[in-house]
Amino acid sequence: MAGNPASDSAGRGEGVAGFALVAVLLFLLIVSAVITPFVLAARTDFLLSSRQYLIVRQQMLARGVAQAIARQIAGRDTVAIAELKLDSEPMRVRCGPHDLTIVAQDQAGLADLNTSPRGLLEAGFLALGFSAGDAANLADAAVAYRSPQGGGGGGANRLVPAGLKHFPFDAIEELYEFEGMAGMAPGTLRRVMTVYNRSAVIDPDAYSPALRRVLPDNPTSRHPYVSAAPLPLVYAMVSVEVVDPDLGVRGYWGGYFEFPEAEAGFKLMEPASDSVLLVNAPRALSEPFVATDECAAIVGPGVANWLANR
Template sequence: MVIDPSSGNDEGFALVAVLVFMLIVAAVVAPFALNARTRLMIASNEIEHDRLSMVADGLVNVVASELFDGSGAERLPLNAEPARCHAGHFSFDLRVQDHGGLIDLNAASDPLLTRGVASFGFDPKRAEEIARAIIAFRSPPHAFTAGVQQQSSLGPRQNKFAVFESVSELQEFSALASIPLRDLYGVFTVDLKQGSIALAKAPKRLRNVIDGSHDDEAGAQDKSGGTVYTIEITARRDGAGIAGQAGLIVEKSSLTAAGFRRVSRMPAVETGDSGLTSLAPTAGCDALFGSAVAQILGRWS
């Protein structure tokens, strides 16, 4: 039998050709496979985020019900102090602010507004000027000065001559425009319609600038149940960077079966906000949400 010496070369060339072809196919397919995997991970993370957000939103309703039926007001911190609990593979961060401890933009006097503005680090003179601009913004015009408007350089371009409808209107003031909206919501309210504040319910930022013993507008001993609350909850899977958040202002209402109504949503909490996480003491979820809800959370995965 005669062996053709060129046949080995043909087979080797064919093998090389197949390998080159496979490399080309892999080079073309690999980016598509990687892109598909990335999209799958993104979709999975979005689903997890949405699921955690829905749980957080539901827990806001649970806490609101507890506050307005009286069972939660006795055991939950009402001055924005953070609390945290673990259940199953998840952690839940909670912060509740009774609006009785905030300054109402439509009812507070010049001195109280000045203290609220000063809590953002303004010196007393500038804080007083901004407070006067706030009062001018909300106050109706005087009959003898109609058409004449003395504008403060610290306020908006034009006064509203009507009540504040939202705390977010403060960002129209040039002096306050750079302050994060969440921080403004942590000091002021438009939902209480009350000229004084309860110092025991005031957040730390306000307690640092208000001395209840020298301020008739600060009721240091008022610990009664409130009618308006800000409730913020963040839900996280342990060991994961994905979080779901819900923050709402809720108001007591006899017109709904739940006993309260949602007034508005809060600006979103940034992931890793230390105000809701690293400083939050750990407690049992039954202490925050009740034993029945804690059991459900413990079984949830």
């Protein structure tokens, strides 16, 4: 019996339509497989860029806070200086939505690698954790390292395998040339040694905790380099960490500042690498952040108000 032409035509049409649907689905799957990695990569790049923006923003805030603190010091603001202490002890303060950790150090309270007498350098190496014998040898090597050509001896040469410089230290990181110093954290060095004291004495009022453990509060026959009177505040390091607790983003900035006695204002001598002081500083993390009014005392009311709205 002859088939129904209309029925055969309808069947073929349904078959073609079904094949076309499958082809379209396959095409969409192929396109999705090609596009999806690019979409995911673009989304990842966007998220990373957003995160990086927030980090840079926090770093800029940290730099602004550090410079605001420097301005307070330059103005000889006694309240701000008393709050900061300038002895490497970290302080924590809340400024609006931001949690700040601030570490400041008057460089007159540290041992200068270029101008300190040998005994003060020895005390510095003791404060860094070396034995009395090693501290004495390292002090001899440091004096030979900075002295003109011809200074030093076999012991000093042995402790500085790369050779004695016979010229002043440019930075405390040069101590990494010395035997036994390679594993020392930069922040640990910065709380004991400096190239910004620039005198042969040290101010006991500005001792860092490490130096306070090995030096007396007054000059003695053994420690004649301890100053009997407070030294002028001429150089200080200020390091700041800014954290936004809601976003979980933090930024760091630190720098060495000069405060000329005969001039108003301050000058940035050099930036310090991010967080070198903060991440190695002993922190009392269980202590709460102090209130915003303390923030105004440290950074100034204008900056405190500005931070409260950022």
